[in-house]
Amino acid sequence: MITHTAPSLQEMEKAWKINDPSYDGVFYLGVRTTGIFCKPSCPSRKALRKNIEFYITTREAIFAGYRPCKRCKPMESNGKPPDWVAHLLSAIDDKPTERYPDAYLRSVGVEPARARRFFLKNYGMTFQAYCRGRRLGKSFEQIRLGADLDDVALGNGYNSHSGFREAFSKTFGKAPGRSRSSDCIVTTWIESPIGPLIAAATSEGVCLLEFSERRMLERQFTALRQLFKKAVIPGKNEHLMLLESELKSYFEGELKEFTVSLVYPSTPFQKKVWDQLLKIPYGSTTSYEAIAKRIGSPDACRAVGTANGQNRIAIVIPCHRVVNKSGDLGGYGGGLWRKRKLLDLELGILELA
Numbered sequence: 058m059i060t061h062t063a064p065s066l067q068e069m070e071k072a073w074k075i076n077d078p079s080y081d082g083v084f085y086l087g088v089r090t091t092g093i094f095c096k097p098s099c100p101s102r103k104a105l106r107k108n109i110e111f112y113i114t115t116r117e118a119i120f121a122g123y124r125p126c127k128r129c130k131p132m133e134s135n136g137k138p139p140d141w142v143a144h145l146l147s148a149i150d151d152k153p154t155e156r157y158p159d160a161y162l163r164s165v166g167v168e169p170a171r172a173r174r175f176f177l178k179n180y181g182m183t184f185q186a187y188c189r190g191r192r193l194g195k196s197f198e199q200i201r202l203g204a205d206l207d208d209v210a211l212g213n214g215y216n217s218h219s220g221f222r223e224a225f226s227k228t229f230g231k232a233p234g235r236s237r238s239s240d241c242i243v244t245t246w247i248e249s250p251i252g253p254l255i256a257a258a259t260s261e262g263v264c265l266l267e268f269s270e271r272r273m274l275e276r277q278f279t280a281l282r283q284l285f286k287k288a289v290i291p292g293k294n295e296h297l298m299l300l301e302s303e304l305k306s307y308f309e310g311e312l313k314e315f316t317v318s319l320v321y322p323s324t325p326f327q328k329k330v331w332d333q334l335l336k337i338p339y340g341s342t343t344s345y346e347a348i349a350k351r352i353g354s355p356d357a358c359r360a361v362g363t364a365n366g367q368n369r370i371a372i373v374i375p376c377h378r379v380v381n382k383s384g385d386l387g388g389y390g391g392g393l394w395r396k397r398k399l400l401d402l403e404l405g406i407l408e409l410a
């Protein structure tokens with residue numbers, strides 16, 4: 058796995074606001090309303106902050122369904138690519154839904170192995186993966202908008218349905234027929250007064266809510282995909298929309314109990330602990346010891362602490378309400394300062410929204 062050293066969100070926002078060219082190649086921004094991604098110095102008119110998503114690599118932006126901006130050319134942010142690469146990029150820009158097999162590469166005088174190596178080294182994906190990402194970005198959008206699968210397959214340069222299915226599952230882990238919102242995990246960012254949260258839901262309910270560094274996304278998606286055996290695609294469903302509105306009123310101090318459906322596959326022990334967490338009333342705290350006693354394992358404080366930390370649905374399954382017996386805060390995956398703020402908000406001694 059490729060690891061990144063990512064700047065903080067604040068740092069990226071600042072660089073984006075002032076079009077700082079020294080951040081070109083460090084991060085990218087996708088504009089939700091246009092489906093285009095840019096480098097920080099792009100001279101185009103600025104989109105609203107709420108429509109911007111930050112990405113650390115071009116690969117992530119491509120696989121989230123964005124296409125490179127023709128004005129600032131983000132694929133060229135680490136120096137101008139050689140002519141032969143520039144030609145390939147612009148050919149794909151013109152017709153992103155076409156296929157570009159080895160025979161095509163040879164016909165334009167490019168050795169396929171060379172293209173593969175160059176893309177892998179410079180963009181973190183092979184040439185074919187790039188082409189696939191561009192085609193599938195389009196397909197994603199259409200599938201989300203409810204287009205007929207046959208139209209999507211034929212319209213995007215796949216000469217057979219099986220080829221489309223294979224390509225889709227290779228990149229996203231599941232065949233397209235199963236990637237309707239009814240059977241895949243949709244994921245989105247939710248802004249909050251204490252930092253953005255990544256949220257995900259199946260058709261049954263919310264399955265992830267975590268404070269997250271954007272660079273952790275890929276790892277979280279992989280974990281989700283493995284846990285649920287479903288594709289993870291950007292988007293929203295009714296559970297995520299309900300979650301978003303409930304979180305908003307929670308942070309305004311209005312909402313005391315969430316009603317959104319939850320999905321949390323677990324070991325029997327985790328289930329016992331998480332079910333107990335759900336019973337801790339708003340505005341109060343309990344200790345790891347007390348929970349251990351309540352689930353009939355008084356000696357399992359440490360295991361309770363571990364299970365508490367493994368909670369995937371922050372805030373809604375209120376693991377922040379568990380503190381040390383001594384009264385000090387204990388730990389929190391999202392950062393202790395957030396735990397403090399959540400507790401103070403619930404006690405009514407802090408206004409966040």
Ligand SMILES: [Zn+2]
Pocket residue numbers: 094095096099100101126127128129130
């Ligand atoms: Zn741009």
